[in-house]
Amino acid sequence: MGRAPCCDKANVKRGPWSPEEDQQLREFIEKHGTGGNWISLPQKAGLRRCGKSCRLRWLNYLRPNIKLGDFNEDEDRIICSLVAAIGSRWSIIAAHLPRRTDNDIKNYWNTKLKKKLLGLQQTPNMKPQQQMLPSTYYYSAVSAPAPAAAAAAVADLVEGIPIAPCFWSSFTALNHQNGGGDVIFGGAQYGGGSGEASWGPYSSGAKATVCASSSRSWSLYHC
DNA sequence: AAGCCTGGCAACCGCACGATG
DNA sequence: ACATCGTGCGGTTGCCAGGCT
Incomplete structure (x- = not known):
């Protein structure tokens, strides 16, 4: 029943x-x-x-103090960083955006921001080192199916990248399958695992270093 | 001008979870 | 321990306006 x-x-x-x-x-x-x-x-x-x-x-x-209407660039950046970090946990994301609602953010992501990011997505074999990563939106992703390949791909992609100064959510690494493993960015270490967030602030001149071990499928984002 | 298509968004649905008895 | 209830959440749907043919 x-x-x-x-x-x-x-x-x-x-x-x-x-x-x-x-x-x-x-x-x-x-x-x-x-x-x-x-x-x-x-x-x-x-x-x-x-x-x-x-x-x-x-x-x-x-309810009072709801903010409706266009999202600004800071909000875009926070959203894309958090989506990359924790996925579609809209209530949590909304908690980082005062006066925004989860439904509003969800709709905005599904209808606009996702397309905006996909439009900026680089070709898979282009290294971030070959591009400049300023504070505006930049999106880069790599996925590899096998642990060894994933680790190699991650390291190959971000090793030695100068990290632009940014307030937070500089780099995010996602282990999609809870495979474990650690990723080190800019000297700070973050555990692997689905939904694990890793964010700054990062100082100017820091370099990303990667140590990925037993991961299965990784995506890297730089917003 | 009319019909069709598409995107945006408000609202609904169903599930998971915590509280309570 | 279990059943029930209310709430919160994320996915999905359906309507509508605007653009296109």
Whole structure:
């Protein structure tokens, strides 16, 4: 037996929220708070909506200090760094971007930023050393299937690269398959493992050195 | 002008997890 | 220990506006 639905779908309104509904929800929460119970909130607020829908609407659009609209370059950089580091953990990424919501970031990534990065992606056999890596977006990736090949490929790709000074998230290495292994960038060591983040700040003139051992599949990003 | 296509975004769905009894 | 409930999260869907033919 599956779990009971959170609301009676036949009797709740779905689809876009009207300004009147927004106002009703906003006024209720500003006056009474959520009461720690979203399921019963719509009834108390006189809304014919599912509690989850109310929660989503409030968190993503109605709560105070939400920042909507275009993302700036700093935000882009943070997003691409964190996606490279931890994957699509939108709630965590949103925690690094004050006033942005996870849904907003997710949509932005899926519709714009991902394409932007892919458009900048270099050819696989071009070494970063052959390019300049300033503070703007740069994306480079290499993947290798076997441990030895991965280690060699990683080392070959980034060994000796001058690391441009940047506030954080300079280099990120991902071990996609939890294969372990360590990567050393700029003298700082970070453990391998899926979702392992490694970020700066890095000082000007530092060189990347790599020691990848038992990894299976690595991707390298420099944002 | 009309129809089609595409991209962007708001909203929904279902699952996982923690809290509680 | 187990069942139930509410919440949080990420993936996906569907609508709509704008561009293109």
